[in-house]
Amino acid sequence: MIEDKANSKTENSRRNFIKTTALAAAGFMIVPRHVLGGPGFLAPSDRLQLAGIGAGGKGEGDIASIVRGGKTDVAFLCDVDDRRAANSLKNFPKAKYYKDYRELLDKEGKNIDAVTVSTPDHTHAQIAMAAMQLGKHVYVQKPLTHDIYEARMLTEAANRYKVVTQMGNQGASGDGVRRLQEWYDAGRIGKVHTVYCWTNRPVWPQGISWPSGKAEIPKELDWDLWLGSAPYKEYVNKLVPFNWRGWWDYGTGAIGDMGCHLVEPPFRVLGLDTPISVECSVGSVYVDEFKRAYLPESCPPSSHVILTFAKTQKTKHEVQVHWMDGGIKPERPEELGPNESFGDNGVLFIGTKGKMICETYGKNPKLLPLSRNESDRTKITIPRIVNQEEGHYTQFAEAAIAGYGKMELSSPFEIAGPLTETLLIANLAIRGTDVQRRDAAGKISYPGRDIKMLWDKVNMKVTNFDEVNQFVKREYRKGWTLGV
Numbered sequence: 001m002i003e004d005k006a007n008s009k010t011e012n013s014r015r016n017f018i019k020t021t022a023l024a025a026a027g028f029m030i031v032p033r034h035v036l037g038g039p040g041f042l043a044p045s046d047r048l049q050l051a052g053i054g055a056g057g058k059g060e061g062d063i064a065s066i067v068r069g070g071k072t073d074v075a076f077l078c079d080v081d082d083r084r085a086a087n088s089l090k091n092f093p094k095a096k097y098y099k100d101y102r103e104l105l106d107k108e109g110k111n112i113d114a115v116t117v118s119t120p121d122h123t124h125a126q127i128a129m130a131a132m133q134l135g136k137h138v139y140v141q142k143p144l145t146h147d148i149y150e151a152r153m154l155t156e157a158a159n160r161y162k163v164v165t166q167m168g169n170q171g172a173s174g175d176g177v178r179r180l181q182e183w184y185d186a187g188r189i190g191k192v193h194t195v196y197c198w199t200n201r202p203v204w205p206q207g208i209s210w211p212s213g214k215a216e217i218p219k220e221l222d223w224d225l226w227l228g229s230a231p232y233k234e235y236v237n238k239l240v241p242f243n244w245r246g247w248w249d250y251g252t253g254a255i256g257d258m259g260c261h262l263v264e265p266p267f268r269v270l271g272l273d274t275p276i277s278v279e280c281s282v283g284s285v286y287v288d289e290f291k292r293a294y295l296p297e298s299c300p301p302s303s304h305v306i307l308t309f310a311k312t313q314k315t316k317h318e319v320q321v322h323w324m325d326g327g328i329k330p331e332r333p334e335e336l337g338p339n340e341s342f343g344d345n346g347v348l349f350i351g352t353k354g355k356m357i358c359e360t361y362g363k364n365p366k367l368l369p370l371s372r373n374e375s376d377r378t379k380i381t382i383p384r385i386v387n388q389e390e391g392h393y394t395q396f397a398e399a400a401i402a403g404y405g406k407m408e409l410s411s412p413f414e415i416a417g418p419l420t421e422t423l424l425i426a427n428l429a430i431r432g433t434d435v436q437r438r439d440a441a442g443k444i445s446y447p448g449r450d451i452k453m454l455w456d457k458v459n460m461k462v463t464n465f466d467e468v469n470q471f472v473k474r475e476y477r478k479g480w481t482l483g484v
Helices: 007-017 058-067 082-091 101-111 121-133 148-161 175-185 223-227 253-262 264-269 388-402 413-432 466-471
Strands: 048-053 072-078 096-098 114-117 137-140 165-167 192-198 277-282 303-309 319-325 346-351 355-358 366-368 453-456
Touching: 048 058, 048 101, 048 388, 058 072, 058 082, 058 114, 058 388, 072 082, 072 101, 096 101, 101 121, 114 121, 114 388, 121 137, 121 148, 137 388, 148 413, 165 388, 165 413, 175 264, 175 346, 175 355, 192 253, 192 264, 253 264, 253 303, 253 319, 253 413, 264 346, 264 413, 277 413, 303 413, 413 453, 413 466
Parallel strands: 048 072, 048 114, 072 096, 114 137, 137 165, 192 319
Antiparallel strands: 192 346, 277 303, 277 453, 303 319, 346 355, 355 366
């Protein structure tokens, strides 16, 4: 049995969300290092020495955004692909460069204060855990981890090692989710019982067979390091740098990519914890006119997942959250005019007295019908984060400089961990649709396509369909470990 250590701490953090401390907006006093003391503390008069692991693409943006806060020096850069790291190396010529994060942390650990992790999903947990075990503050891109077990371990580790943590769902620092919170707390839509979250993702290939043939590995790419803990496969064209998202060995599909931005608003506003059950349907892929393909390596082209959450202090009954991807959208609200946009990505809250909607990151929150917004006088009660999404990065840097426990953050692992677990529980149901059973006569069935899976949070397992529990904690390739 795995002890649920994070539960009470998570609840306290969520309650504190509606009264973010003045420190988040007003800064902090400069005090000597010896007063702060202990591992993981940095005097506010000092500058944050940052190591950027994953220096290209989103990593390039993450590093630059933290630096724009004005209190960070990029001391080290690390990437398995020299092509992806090129711009960051040009922007930060004084940074020392590594390809293997393990070598970086081993040789330079004493010279690093904080680490950004902006790598493919399947490598997040190992890098973040290694950094935390050295007492380094960590900023990790969404989703926090690839596996449910990894999310739980990182959440517990952040508390154990007393380090500042933040997940890269920058909408958590936006004004939008705070306005939704204020409307809900003021009773503008009554008690929510149903939420719909939808996205037009994936915008990468899904529901396809693994490419045949072997391609030449680019000389700038260390393919073995890129694979990391994933099973070894021969390099194929166009997997790197982006299309890995559609393969279960590396990515977490559309909900892993966008769920941290779209499920996050109801998760916070309603004070949700991990779900108690999950069920789903997925889009089919056919190899010919009559036969559906069996493609367990690849995420499906579309899915509709229903997550049921237990009653919270902010709801009257259980809550259902519907996740829809691949262009599937919920029924258009009757309160929305025929020419009023519903959006390709969004969230719809349905309460006992009304409805409200928002876009990705919680942006552009609106009460329905839209005419209600013109007369709305709901007071601002929750402090805002300066510069909103951009301030998400500054908030992390300032919290790391102040030291563990000195500042509130928008998405520390105690919040980001359970949110990530929730999205990955949804993926259990999605992956379960491809689980095969063969009876004594050799007939194949797919029992996971027609059940509601019951989730045991304490023991991290589905209790009524054991085949999917293999995905709760994957087996790492030989030579790789989470270090717990």
